[in-house]
Amino acid sequence: MRRELTVVIGIATAGRREQMALTLAQIARQRRLPERIVICPAGADDYDERASALVACPVEVVHGPRGLTAQRNAILAACGQADVVIFMDDDYYPAPDYVAQVLSLFVAHPDIVVATNHPVVDGASGPGVPHDEAVRIVDALPAAAQAVPHIKETYGGYGCNMAVRLAPAREHAILFDANLPLYGWLEDIDFSRRMAAHGRIANCSSLRGVHLATKRGRTSGLRFGYSQVANPVYLLRKGSLSLSYAAKHIAKNVAKNMAMVAWPESWVDRRGRLKGNWLALRDWLRGELDPARIQRLL
The missing domain is CATH 3.90.550.10 (Spore Coat Polysaccharide Biosynthesis Protein SpsA; Chain A)
Structure with missing residues (x-):
């Protein structure tokens, strides 16, 4: 049985x-x-x-x-x-x-x-x-x-x-x-x-x-935007994400933040997310990209 x-x-x-x-x-x-x-x-x-x-x-x-x-x-x-x-x-x-x-x-x-x-x-x-x-x-x-x-x-x-x-x-x-x-x-x-x-x-x-995706308790736009770039790059290096998945994920989110920053939704901090995206891209170019950095961002 x-x-x-x-x-x-x-x-x-x-x-x-x-x-x-x-x-x-x-x-x-x-x-x-x-x-x-x-x-x-x-x-x-x-x-x-x-x-x-x-x-x-x-x-x-x-x-x-x-x-x-x-x-x-x-x-x-x-x-x-x-x-x-x-x-x-x-x-x-x-x-x-x-x-x-x-x-x-x-x-x-x-x-x-x-x-x-x-x-x-x-x-x-x-x-x-x-x-x-x-x-x-x-x-x-x-x-x-x-x-x-x-x-x-x-x-x-x-x-x-x-x-x-x-x-x-x-x-x-x-x-x-x-x-x-x-x-x-x-x-x-x-x-x-x-x-x-x-x-x-x-x-x-x-x-x-x-x-429900309740907005209370969410991470800040700045931290979230940094993670949108840092996390897929980290996971690509680790080998758990494919290059195509990581690249598509980063491009889609950065492009959406850029497109919506002038007319943001009331429930999304597009400006904060875009700033986080750019901080992560800068760190990537400098060889300093680290998902854990969001703990030092406000």
Whole structure:
């Protein structure tokens, strides 16, 4: 008889104390709850432990250095012998069958080591999705089709919802790169590309949800702009990004910041991002480019 896989949901959070309670209330609606939820807040005030009572499964709070990669590594360390960890952003609302769909996928396809899907609605490309609207969208999702879900290979997981098979990560000591500080930026792609040596990275249509992309708790425009150049260059040198992916990523973001700086969106600091881009390009030319420099920028 095949043993059922055990699953943990892992959430790294910073600056979104109130949002975390709302997110846990949505996770509580899962038809198949995880064995545990592991939360790693950036600081003592970033999570109200009373919110744990919203979910009918154990919630463990762990602590580690501030920064998305370090916090996610603390979550990995807390997973023990679980089979799967589902990394969710602190503002991602999963469809009620999300956990069940992940387990079904990983049982049916043992060669898949990372699974993800682009959100049904993603506030990252706009001003963000309000809580009430996100709940309405999730509630309106049709029941998952009984047919086999559409699965296609993809370059990397989308960190707002990324399921990871833990056995190869443990066996090969694959962690998130702590040299990508604070917001991380491309830490999900880097992790996925290293996992790709041990199985498939898959985009699966049955993994549905809404990414609110709440703007509170975001990194500054200056720091983010520096990371838009520094991180892909660092990962290219490291060997986890291809030249074409890194070049396309840098060119797209710098060009967009230049095009929008005169007419910026109210929710984006285009001037700060562009300044960060130019600082990174200058450091690159000088041979001084370092993702960790954002910790010294305001």
